[in-house]
Structures are given as structure tokens and as C-alpha cells.
Amino acid sequence: MGLVRFLLAVAVVINHTGPLYGLVMTDAYMAIKVFFIISGFYMALILTEKYNGPGQTRLFFSNRFLRLFPLYWAVLFLSLGISLVFKFGLHTALLLGPWQTWLDKLAPGTAALLAAANLTIFGQDLLFFSHITDAGSLAFSTDALYRATPAWFFLLIPQAWTVSLELVFYALAPWLARRSTGLLLALAGASFALRALIYLADLPFDPWKQRFFPVECGFFLLGILAYRLYAALKPVDIPRATLWKVAGLYLAAIVGYQFLPGFMGKELYLYAATVLSIPFLFRLTKKMAFDRAIGELSYPIYITHWTVIMVVEYACGRTHLPVIALLGTVAVSVALNRLVADPIEGFRQRRVLRSR
Known part of the structure; x- marks a missing residue:
């Protein structure tokens, strides 16, 4: 599973370079979306097999906080610091351009x-549905991304909108993990039905079909269902x-x-293959x-890559940008894991052991 998460993070990087x-x-x-499915699987797994006693829900929330926020804040302040160096030393505001202008x-x-x-990360997804008016206020719009100044321009880590959706899912996960398979199927069906309706409606593809939680939550639910499949297959002896x-x-x-080949068909195939493959991949x-170590790079790769791309593009131009930015992102991610994530991870696991 770790290699899968790493490759998905790499795919995001090279889609941006x-x-x-x-x-x-x-x-x-x-x-x-595949990340969301995997997240649903892992949250169902740990809520069922790890955080399953009295008081464990609170521990789940606090450990999720420790997993996401310290690393995010490290990248946020690193991005802010680099942008300030660029502003005062190189006369370009980098990620602070919209703040400087507005x-x-x-x-x-x-x-x-x-x-x-x-x-706080919270609400970053909603900024993709908002824009800045001439009066300097925040306004909702169905086509906010096509306005002169979309609100997401002011995010220093704009790709963290997905983490904002993750946080909403985490808030619901303890309840969802204890619901019946039938209800989960119904909720997932409702989410995908809403997605289909939005496809038919005259709404922009972005953000309505890829940042709107009601149409994205179906993928998290598929992950929970993948865990149910994994649990059902546990007694089965599957050859390695x-x-x-x-x-x-x-x-x-x-x-x-x-x-x-194809377009929509292969997209649906990938989602179905993910749900059906996860139980086997995790077991393997x-x-x-x-595999675990390389998977732990996926989150820092994801939240650092935008800043690294901006710096590399300024320094080197677009020649060989994909490979230089990818290598730089991986190097920064390894350093962040060593300096920030790894010490906190040990603390997180000790908290779980003490709670038993």
C-alpha cells in the first residue's frame, strides 16, 4: 500500500509540472480520488482494530491532528519564509503575490x-467556491474559479484543499465505521447520484465535480467498504x-x-480496481x-510539492522541471519526515499503547 500511495503522490507532482x-x-x-478510497480503508481499519475501546474516539481525533497538522504547519511556515526571502531578496513575492496585491x-x-x-486547513475547499469582490469581500459564486480573483489564490498550500475534505471525513468516520454495509452502500450511491446530477447540470467541472464534499464522500465510503471486504477475506487462505x-x-x-484505451470507462475501472485490490495489497x-517507509513520504510529498515547483521553476526555468522538482520534493519530504513527522509518530504510538 505504501508504494501505491507514493506513486499517487508522484502522479500529482508530475501533473503539476x-x-x-x-x-x-x-x-x-x-x-x-484513489487517495480518498485508501483513506476510507485506513480509517475504517484503525477505528475497528485500533481505536475501538472507551475513550478511543477522542484519541483517534487527537492522533489524526498530530499526524496532519505539525507537518502541515512546518510546510506552511517554510513556504511563508521562502516567499519572504524571495520578496525582499529577489523582488518577487512567489506564493505571497495575491496577498501583496490585495x-x-x-x-x-x-x-x-x-x-x-x-x-487551520478547515474550509480551504470552500475557497474554491468563492472569489474576492472589488470591495475586498469574500463572495460565493458557482463559477468562482473563472472570476478575476478566486479566493484560493490566497492559499500558500493550495493543494491542501484535499486535506480539508479529509478533516470533514475524519469528523464523520467514527460514526460511519459503525454503520451497516447496506447504509454505507446507500450513502455512497446517493453521493454518486448527486455527482451524476451535477454532470447533467450547467455547473463548471471544477470545483463542483472534484472539490465538493457531498460528491467526493462516496470515494471515502468505498474505502470503508473495501475494509469490509478485507475483513471478510481474513479467514480465507490466499496464496502469496x-x-x-x-x-x-x-x-x-x-x-x-x-x-x-478509453476515457470514462478506464476511470471507472481504476476506482473499481482500487476497491477490489486494496484488501489484497494490504494483506501483502x-x-x-x-513499503511503509516509502508510503510515509506520500503526505509530505503532496503538501510540499507546490512550493518546491515554484522555487525550482524560478531558479531553473521549465527545462527538466518535472525531474528536478520531483527529486527536490522527495528530498525535502525525507528531511521533513526525519525532523518533524518521525519524532511525533513515536509519541502518537506511545499514546495508543498507554490507552490500553
Whole structure:
């Protein structure tokens, strides 16, 4: 599972830089949805098998906070610091450009909301449905991304909108993990039915079909259902060779997705293959230390890559941008894990052990 998460994070990076010597893998749009499915699986797993006693829900929430926020804040302040160096040393504001242009025009409440979204992650997805008016206030619009100044411009880590959706799912996860399979299927069906209605409605593809939680939550629910399949298969003796075959076929589908024929059909195939493959992938890799280690890079890769891309593009231009930005992102992510995430991870696991 770790290698899958790593490859999905890499797919997002190269979708933002351009192909890596012709390789695109999956579209970032689909990679994020596969991430949501995997997240649903893991949350159902740990809520069922790890955080399953009295007082454990509170521990689940606090450990999720420790997993996401310290690393996010480290990247946020790193991005802010780099942007300030660029502003005062190189006379370009980098990620602070919209703030530099608009700060004296923003209404105080609007500036506070934008700053709060950057600091807390919460509501970052909603900024893709909002824009800044000429009066400096925040306004909702169905076509906000096509207005002169979309509100997301003020995010220093704009890709963290997905983390905002994750936080909403985490709030619901303890309740969802205890619901019947029938109800989960009904809720997922309702989410995908709403997605279909939005496709038929005259609404922009972005953000309504890829950042709107009611139409994205179906993918989290698919992940919970994948966990139910994994739990049902636990007593079944599956040959290790079969697990390797499933893993190989699924990894080939991710890496070679761009070469598969069709359009909508192959997208649906990838989602179905993810749900059906996860139980086998997790069973194969759950005790592999290397797989876990490489998977732990996926979150820092995801939240650092935008800043790294901006710096590399300024320093080197677009020549070889995909490979330089990817290598730089991985290097920064390794450092962040060593300096920030790893010490906190030890603390997180000790908290779980003490609670038993």
C-alpha cells in the first residue's frame, strides 16, 4: 500500500509540472480520488482494530491532528519564509503575490478568514467556491474559479484543499465505521447520484465535480467498504503468489493508466480496481517495513510539492522541471519526515499503547 500511495503522490507532482519524460500515470483528479478510497480503508481499519475501546474516539481525533497538522504547519511556515526571502531578496513575492496585491484592499473580516484557512486547513475547499469582490469581500459564486480573483489564490498550500475534505471525513468516520454495509452502500450511491446530477447540470467541472464534499464522500465510503471486504477475506487462505499478481496488475494500471484505451470507462475501472485490490495489497504489504517507509513520504510529498515547483521553476526555468522538482520534493519530504513527522509518530504510538 505504501508504494501505491507514493506513486499517487508522484502522479500529482508530475501533473503539476508536466510529463516526466512522457510519463503522466493517472490524472491528478483521479489520483486524489484513489487517495480518498485508501483513506476510507485506513480509517475504517484503525477505528475497528485500533481505536475501538472507551475513550478511543477522542484519541483517534487527537492522533489524526498530530499526524496532519505539525507537518502541515512546518510546510506552511517554510513556504511563508521562502516567499519572504524571495520578496525582499529577489523582488518577487512567489506564493505571497495575491496577498501583496490585495492586502490593503481586503476587508478585515475577509483577511482574517483567509489567514484562518491557511492556519487551520478547515474550509480551504470552500475557497474554491468563492472569489474576492472589488470591495475586498469574500463572495460565493458557482463559477468562482473563472472570476478575476478566486479566493484560493490566497492559499500558500493550495493543494491542501484535499486535506480539508479529509478533516470533514475524519469528523464523520467514527460514526460511519459503525454503520451497516447496506447504509454505507446507500450513502455512497446517493453521493454518486448527486455527482451524476451535477454532470447533467450547467455547473463548471471544477470545483463542483472534484472539490465538493457531498460528491467526493462516496470515494471515502468505498474505502470503508473495501475494509469490509478485507475483513471478510481474513479467514480465507490466499496464496502469496495471488497477492503478488493482484499487486502487479494494480500497480501496472496506475503507472500505465495513460496508455489504457478509453476515457470514462478506464476511470471507472481504476476506482473499481482500487476497491477490489486494496484488501489484497494490504494483506501483502502490511508487514513490509520498506513499503511503509516509502508510503510515509506520500503526505509530505503532496503538501510540499507546490512550493518546491515554484522555487525550482524560478531558479531553473521549465527545462527538466518535472525531474528536478520531483527529486527536490522527495528530498525535502525525507528531511521533513526525519525532523518533524518521525519524532511525533513515536509519541502518537506511545499514546495508543498507554490507552490500553
